[in-house]
Amino acid sequence: MPLPASPSLLPCVLALDTATERLAVALQAPGGPWHLDAEGGAAASATLLPQVKSLLAQAGLGWQGLQHIAYGQGPGAFTGLRTACAVAQGLAYGLHLRLLPIDSLLIVAEDARGQSDVVADESWAVAVAMDARMDEIYGALYHWQAGCWQVLRAPALYTLPAWQAVCLAQPVQAVAGSAWAAFGERLRRPEGTDAWLHESSRAAALLRLAVQAAARGEGSDPAEALPLYLRDKVAQTTAEREAVRAAAGVPAPSP
Incomplete structure (x- = not known):
């Protein structure tokens, strides 16, 4: 649904996200x-609450003035x-x-x-790809339409070839996210798409x-608050790292 026109009609909301290397508080x-x-x-755990308190102080608002709390649910950094x-x-x-759990890729x-x-009434599809590391x-x-977002394909973990196939199968007008720059020519953008590779303000979004x-x-x-991890395994063995390098044509480091 579209947002109310007047800021005075908006609910009082605190929103937090630490799914990436950037900390977002709004x-x-x-x-x-x-x-x-x-x-x-790594600094987010120590700085998040002080930043929240600073924002509340700027607004002249106490904790009891909050009506809703939102957080970036993931996927993202463990x-x-x-x-x-x-x-x-x-x-x-x-x-x-x-609590309001927010899809961290939808933020992008x-x-x-x-x-x-x-504009609000325009139809616009975007492919969001974030670098998940481990190749x-x-x-x-x-899909943005009539002032609302619709999920065409929910967040998931992909190899590069699998993600490329998804993008070719679903027409999109734009791509966004860190993966397009991180993987360079290994991740081809669909032809004719606009690219938004760097975020303007994650907190505002x-x-x-x-x-x-x-x-x-x-x-x-x-009690139901849970992060969306998508990956149970957060590190590779030496053999797995070497297999990834070999598949990408990257030589092994010298001993």
Whole structure:
């Protein structure tokens, strides 16, 4: 559903995401919105709560003023997903609020839409591919129409050839995400597509999705909060790493 026209009609929402190397915190409140995009990665667990408190202070808002808490559910970095989920879950328990889990790849799609000239009533399909390391991709397909997002293909873990086949089978107008630049010529963009390879403001895109979810009346019990990992195994053996290098035509390092 489209967002209400007046900021005063929007629900008060705190949104957090640490699924990537960037930390995103955003707040919708009277006088806002407020957005913060900062370095994340290994530091996210130590800096997330201080950044949240800073944003609340800027808004002149106390914890009790919050109505909804949203978090980037994943897929993404293993430790990062746990950080945002745990902080959001703890706050929701303490404040007796429901949680809004947000698809972390949809955040990338929404950021790309924000950078483009796509209007509310336009039909626009985008392929989101994020570098999942280990020569794999987190990929998903989304369709923007009538002011809303639809999921054409839910987030999943792909090899490069498998993802290439998905993109060729489903017509899209744009691609977005870190994988297109990370894999270079090994990952060909569908012909005629626009490319949004760098995010403008992950926090702003996250907040737009969170406010929309809150306005639709969505929400889940904090006890049900779980990250979306997609990968149980987070490291490769030496033999597996060598097999990946060989398949890519990369010589093994010198002893």
